[in-house]
Each structure stands twice: as C-alpha cells, then as structure tokens.
Amino acid sequence: MASGVELTVPVYRLKGSGHGPSVYIQANIHGAEVQGNAVIYQLLEVLQRQELYGDITLVPYANPVGCNHKNGEYTLGRFDPITGVNWNRMYHFNQALPGKFVETFPDADTSTILETFQQWMLDDIDDQLDHNIFGLTTGRRIAYQLQRMALQADLVLDLHTGPISSKHLYCPEYARQSASFFDIPHTILIPNDFAGALDESTFCPWWDLQQAYKNIGRDLSFNKESFTVELGSQELIDLDEALVDAQSILSYLQAKGSIADNGFEPQEMTRYGCYLKDYKVFYSPMGGMVDYLGEFGQPLAAGQPLARILRMDNYGDPDANPLHYLTLDQTVIPILHFASASVNQGTELYKLFSNYFELKK
Template identity: 75%
Template sequence: MMKFSKEVMHVGEMASGAALTVPVYRFKGLGDGPSVYIQANMHGAEVQGNAVIFQLLELLRNMEIMGDITLVPYANPVGCNHKNGEYTLGRFDPITGVNWNRMYHFDESIIKPFVQQCIGKDDATIERDFKLLMIETIEQKLDHNIFGLTTGQRIAYQLQRLAHQADLVLDLHTGPISSKHLYCPEYAKESAQYFDIPHTLLIPNVFDGALDEATFCPWWKLQQAFAELGIEFSITSQQVNKESFTVELGSQEQIDLDVALEDAKSILSYLQHKNVIATTDYQPSTMTRYACYLKDYKAYYSPMGGMVDYLAKFGQPLAAGKPLARILRMDNYGDGDPLHYLSLDQEVIPILHFASASVNQGTELYKVFTNFFTL
C-alpha cells in the first residue's frame, strides 16, 4: 500500500519568535520510478501553484505511484504574507531587495574534484554519490555558516535540500498578467511537448540563482566534466534522468481550481512519460507549441507614461507593425494627441504584460518571444 505523509518544516523565525513553517506532503513510491519534487508560491502573489498542488494531491491519492513524490505549497511563508492593501508584494525580500527566486546555491568548484574521485565507478554509484554531495553541500551552508544566512537564503536552502533529493523538479510560478509558459533547459527540450503548455523558453545550461537552475546545472556540469575526460555520463539516460523546469501557470493574485485541475493533469502527463506513475490516463494535448531561446525573449519598455490599453492577445503571433497597446494621455487632450499606439518592427508572440494600466515611462510593459519556432 502506498504511503502518504505530511510534515511541517520549520524554515525560520519572525521577530516575535513566531515560527515560519512550510507544509511538506510526500508519497512513497511503490517501485523504482524517478523521484519528483514540486513546489509552489515562492513569490507571494503567485498562488495558482497551490491550487495545482491541491489537485495533484487529490489525484495522486488514488493512483499507483512508482517514484517518490514530494509536494510543497506555500514554499515562502514570508512572501505569501507580504501584503500592501489588497496587493501581495512578495516577489522580493523586503529587507535585502533580492528576488526570492535568486537565492539558491551552486558552487561549480565541487564538480571536477568529485569527477576525479569517480573515475572507474558505474553510473548508479556516481548518481548516488553526487546527489549526496549536493545535499551535504547545502547542509553545510545551513548548519556551518559562521556569518549566518539571510531569511531568504535560509528558506531557499531548506527547499533546495528537498529538491536535491529528487530526479525531476518542478517549480510552479505565475506571471503578472500572463499566458502559460515553461522554462526548459535546452538539453531537455524534448520533454516540453509532454506538458499542455503552448510556450516554451529554452534556457541555457548555466546557473543564475533560480531553483530550476540550481537543480539541473550541477548535473549538466557533471556530465560536461566527464566528457572532457572522454568518459560518457549522460543525465538524459533512463538510469540517471535529471530534469528541472519552472512552470508558469498564468496570472498572479488569483486561483482557479478548475484550471488547476487541467494544470495538474498536464503535470501528470509529464510524470507518466517519465514512468513516475503507473497509468496511461494522461496524454499531452495536441497543440501548436511555440518556443524561443532565452536570448530572444525580450522585454518591451514603455516609451512614455500614461494609462495603457493592452491590445495584443497572448500566444498568437503578432505581425510587425500591429499594435501591442495604446496609451491614453488625457493631459494632451485638446492641445495634443491623447492616444498613442505602440508597435514593434518585427513579428513577436506576446507572453505576458504588466499588471497595472498605470505606467511610468520605462515600465516593463510586455515580454515577447522573438525569433520563435515550433517544437
């Protein structure tokens, strides 16, 4: 019988002494399938992932699960409680100003010494020992840092310790006003087609502080270090099989449980493909899936201040010269032009836009795919 458990993880303390806690749910797999870690709500306003984890828990309880699955909603208790009036501001640590999702750890200097110690070992031993090394490295950061840790680092490292125990990692986020899109490592491009997500950003295999990078980059660097010595060690093999994704589930500050059920089924389609669950019930939908490389994912900044009427539809190619938005400037009415249309001189796919209609000059108005292609 499959084992299900819940624990409450203590991740910090407030000035009053009140504990900061995070719920952790676990399914113990019945076989030898890949292990999975899924978290949500690292950014305070990005709450749809919590609803998706709820729906996953409901579905998984009645399913044959082959690999261990760990699910963590409310991953950042500071961020999700960081309110200002009716808005949730929890994208940045209010003390340090650092993005909550840029505080994870990876020290590339551990790779080559480890490789030297592993020459001649089989892949299963290398995989086991490297996983233990990454966990030990994080525990050293948590328990033996003589100058201490910021609140954000302490939370991030404890989440990362859980993630390093898994083979497959999904970090659930949303945008401001956004379409669904997927941040996918370039080497894992083939897996993107198993999610019901129409837009994929292919990110380079380098570390920039986010959870997905902190969990796949060490394995990629390990593979490269072995390759430099002429030794084959593949992280896309059936035996090793390491992938991490940031899954953007739409817009912030709202949940939709019906949409969350569809998002959960999309994730189960991927987990079924990876043999984590023993079922054939979940298949990816037939759809046009657009992709672009991260270097071609462009931010468009407002050339003027004003009130914005967002015109471009998400997910549909927008021809060069067609309007993205129009800006209303009532201060110009009567002695100037109150309406200004904004367009680009190349074809793009709009992915997300700023949450407010009120913008200053220089506000990041849209993010768009350029030089896109189909998967």
C-alpha cells in the first residue's frame, strides 16, 4: 500500500495421507463477505480431529485490500475501489492451453496428464506474475497468487456471501451430482464458460482438456470440481452458523474421499436447481425505498408481490401512487436481494430462480 504496509494472507496447510483428492478453500475475496472466515475457523477446529486423505489448504482473508477497505461504516463489497473491477473477475484463463496440450501429449496416460497439465497452468500463471514488463493490476496480482494455490488442488471451494441472501451454490453442470452433498437447498448450474471467477478458472481448463481429448477419441475424466459456496448475507459473522456450514462442507469432503468417513452426512432436504441463464436479476423499475416482501427460498407465485416501493414524493398526487407493488408473471424463487432499502431506477433488486427444477441425487 501507499505507506509501505505489506498486506499478507494467512495460509493453513493440513497434510493428508495422499490417497484422497486435495482441497483448496478460500474466503473473503469480496471485502464484505466475511462469514467464510468463520467457516474456515470452524473447519480448522474440526479438521484437527479428523483423518485426512488429501492435503487441505485453507485461506481466510483472501483479499486483504478488499477486507480492510471501508466506505463509510460498511466494507466495500465487490470491487477494487480504484478501478471498479470485481475482485472475483480477475483470475487467469488461457483458452489455447488445452488444445496445445492435447497436440503435445495426445497419448499420455491420465496421471501424466494430471501432473503435466497442472504444471503448464502453474507456469502460465508464473509467466503472468513475473514476466510482464508493464506490470500487473493490484487485483490480478492477488487473484493469480490465490489461483496458483487453487490450481494445485483437486477440489476448490470459494466461500462467498450474497448481499442479503439465502444459502446457495454455484456448481459446474457436469458436477451436479455433488451439489447434493452440501446442505444448501439452491444450486445454480453453470456452463463451461470462463467469466473471470475462481471456480471457472480452475474447472474450465480441465473441462476443456477433457473435450479436447474427446475430439481425438479419448474419453477421460479428471475428477476436478470447483464450487462457489454462498453462505448467506454479507457484513455478518456468526460462529454458530459457521459450524453448521462447516459440517456441510465436511459432508462434501467425506463424500469425495478427502477425509476419512466420520459420519458427515448431508441433511435431507428438497434441493432446487436452475441453469445460470435462468438465474435472473430483477432491476428496479423506479427509484424509491423498498420494502422487500419476497421470502427467500420459497416459490413465489406469478402475480404475488416481490417488493413494494415507497415514493413519498408521490403522496397526495392524484396521478401517482406512493406505494408500488412489484410482481412478475411467472413463478420464481427469490434467492437474495439488494443490501439497502434505497434504490435508484435500475438497481439490482433481487436475484431469482426461474424455470427451476428439483435436483435429485
């Protein structure tokens, strides 16, 4: 930083016996999304009493610039205060790598592929970090250093929260079976398109590599999975709830064989999925002050009010209305809403599942 302060990030590495998939878990890449740090605390507390099959790396406070940056009372949520760029859109992705790799190693065995392709990706990241005469943005430097660690794991969990939000999960389409191991009732299934986030930056290369081998007639599977786990609302620390969320993650790790079986089972619940293209943002049609009505996680029938907007400037005006009810003409499930009651026309009011379906195990 300007005064010469060096910001560092604590990294906890737990050693496994080596016969299970390795794990990387980070929290707080967005400044206001702090609850993941509490989940990592609870995970560390529980994991020291478990038998680990895979190495587990845990990184709280992943973005020390973001998590120390106050704008008024609140922590600035989602973007670099200087550039406006979302901290979770700065990971690296080299589209050309998988094709070039398959060309170079058309016949390699799976374990050679796993090891060598990982090394290619690490070298590619190192190139970005170290060999750029014009330098690198603050956000990319942070992101690439984290991604360097994440790329060395088989399973990647990026712990986030929404603004005011229920729990939900971003899951690659191919890994939908794994969504049911988490105690999270709502899952967004995301396609193999890189848009800058950590989960995409770690699973897309392997998905692409699999496709590239398929194109030359080989049907391989690399058992790499990445999830963005949305733990609830931002600006909150709740250590008791963090223990609940830690249990949910342990259930996933046990199911994947990263830790020994010790009774970490997913809860029974109805789980809903929807495709990313059907995960809709509802923008406010007007400025005003919002009484949010749509209950999280519950189907809201067409025509039922999602919110009502107070417009005191319209009070007493015969041609206007001080209360506007917002509805949709289809059934949706509200997942999260904006953090503030004051909105402009065009503010992202709600995020909603549309065309959702039940996720079966």
